[in-house]
Amino acid sequence: MQDQDLNHVFEHERKRLFGLAYRMLGSVADAEDMVQDAFVRWSKVDFPTINNPQAFLTTIITRLSLDHLKSAKTKREKYVGEWLPEPLLSETAEGPDEIAQKADDISFALMFTLEKLSAPERAAFLLHDIFDLSFEEIAKTLDRSEASCRKLASRARQKVRTDGGETLPRPANEPLVASFLTALKTGELEEFVDFIAEDAVLFSDGGGIKSATLLPIYGRDKIMRFFFGVTKKFGRPGPDDIRPTTINGAPGLLVRDEEGDIQAWSMSWTADGQIAKIYIIRNPEKLSHVTFD
Known part of the structure; x- marks a missing residue:
């Protein structure tokens, strides 16, 4: 007993x-x-x-x-x-x-x-x-x-x-999430520039296993140059390679890269509804519990 x-x-x-x-x-x-x-x-x-x-x-x-x-x-x-x-x-x-x-x-x-x-x-x-x-x-x-x-x-x-x-937790800007998803799927990243805060920061984590920036990228202009550079070098993901999900209670994205591996994207928002920070997790050791399908 x-x-x-x-x-x-x-x-x-x-x-x-x-x-x-x-x-x-x-x-x-x-x-x-x-x-x-x-x-x-x-x-x-x-x-x-x-x-x-x-x-x-x-x-x-x-x-x-x-x-x-x-x-x-x-x-x-x-x-x-x-x-x-x-x-x-x-x-x-x-x-x-x-x-x-x-x-x-x-x-x-x-x-x-x-x-x-x-x-x-x-x-x-x-x-x-x-x-x-x-x-x-x-x-x-x-x-x-x-x-x-x-x-x-x-x-x-x-x-x-x-x-x-x-x-702090706050409701995500659903139109913004939809616009970001559309921009990624169509490759029209220029349309997404205005949605990123001028002082936004991008972090990426590859853990030495997958390619990633070693240091944060600061500012809207540098972040967009990063996106354009990655797209030019590796191509953009196809519509079937991007899937909306929920990460820590907020809208996020799963993206399948050119090698078929998964990456998880999480974003935080400013009070006026712009993207403040983008977090891209590419280290496969941190995504072993995640499936795309």
Whole structure:
């Protein structure tokens, strides 16, 4: 009976645990590994002694994620080019409720900004601002004082605000998305120039496996020159090679390149409906969970 109770409680919490681990690590595969490790640890507890299973599991998944971030720090510092989080697509989840819990409250732009936070800042910010935990609960999870956790969350919040309002979830400009899709499918990129903010930024992540810009591209003019250069060199994708999707709760695109490999495009928007940032994930290791068809 105890094993059945343990399994029942864990399965009830699985979606939330995955959501926290994904936001902490920026990786679908790593988040799934953390959930599995949490289950192994959970299966060994003396269930009747656990007063608050949800808090106990939150502590486990947070500490596992913090340990993983420490071990991954050196690898990310040596990463070739820009490191972008793995995109979470609707197809990755199992149903509408899971999609909402995993992605809708945190944009891809915010996921990218979280990479600039220290691991403790990231944990305090997510646990308080996204998962609504009290600082008393966070202090127990992080083994710090409440005052320290408040400072961590405050510093994180300031860094997020400094990175721009487009990191916050906002409804996408549907006509803009449609125009972008049309421009890509027809190759009429000139028509799309006015939709890109003058100070827009483009990031691309090939991980040293696929070609990508090593540094961000700043400004509308340089971004358009980049698009024109890629189109001239490799040709433009055919209409059947571009598919709209949902990435972290917002409209995005899957694009099949000249070699038949998938790339995922996510965009963030300014308050007046222009594209502020474009994120192109080309590293196949970050797209193993994504299918085009």
